[in-house]
Amino acid sequence: MYKIRKCQKEDVPAIVAMLANDKLGMLREDYREPLAQKYYDAFEKIDSDSNQQLAVIEDERSKVIGTLQLSFIQYLTYQGGKRAQIEAVRVHKDYRNKGIGKQLFAWAINEAKTKKAHVVQLTTDKKRPEALKFYESLGFKASHEGLKLHF
C-alpha cells in the first residue's frame, strides 16, 4: 500500500507531468519547466475550496506516482443529496498495473461515504475502453451518456 495524501503546491509540477504524459492529455496540457503560473493559480482555487480534495499517491521514496481529484457537489435532487465526483485520475506510466488506481479509488469511495455522499460519479472518454473496464470492475455502472460542449 502506498501513501495517499493531500496535494501540496510543490506537487503540482509532478501532477501536470502525469496529466500531459497521456494520449489525450498531451494535446491539451502545457507542461514545461518552470511550470506556467496558470496551473498554480488553479491549484490555489482548488486548495481553498472545502468541497474539493486533490489527492496524490506517493511511493516509498515520496515520489508522486498518481493523482485523483474528488469534488463534492450539493443538489436538491435525491432529497437534498450530495454527490461525489471523480476527475483527473492519472497513474505514472512506470507504475501501471500495480493496483495504484484501485487504491486511489478505494480512498475516494471511502471519503465519499464518510462525507455522506449518496453516489460517486465520473465520466470517461469513449476513446479509453480500458478505463471503462477498470471502472466497471469497481462496481460503477455506465448508466449515463456523458456530454460535452467545448468552447
Next chain:
Amino acid sequence: MYKIRKCQKEDVPAIVAMLANDKLGMLREDYREPLAQKYYDAFEKIDSDSNQQLAVIEDERSKVIGTLQLSFIQYLTYQGGKRAQIEAVRVHKDYRNKGIGKQLFAWAINEAKTKKAHVVQLTTDKKRPEALKFYESLGFKASHEGLKLHF
C-alpha cells in the same frame, strides 16, 4: 422569452414538485407539504456556495415553470481550466415543447462563457433518449460514458 432568475428559498417547493413529477424522479424524491427540512438545508448549502447557480424560470404570472443547476468546478486539467456542469434540469409538465429548456440552456451556456469555463458538461440517463437528442441538438457531443456508483 420567460424570465430566468436565481432561486430563492420560497421557490424550493415548486422545484422539488417538478423534480418529483418525473418517471425517474418520482422514485427518489420526497415531495409533500410542508416540504421536508432536508431540501431547505440543501438549498442553503447551494445558495452559500459561489461556485453554484441554481436558476428558475418563471412565466408571466411569476409561476416557476423550470429549473436548472449550474456548477463550476476548478481543475488542474486543461491548463488549469474551470468546467461548468449542468444537472437537475426540469421543465414543468404543462410547459413542455415551448422552448423553455432551450432558453434555460442558452442562459447556462452564456453564464459558463462569461465565467470563462472552457467546457459545459452534463450526463443524461440512457433511459431518457429524448433528452439525449435535445442535448445533441444544442451541440453537445456524447463523447463520454457517465458512470455511477450508488451507496
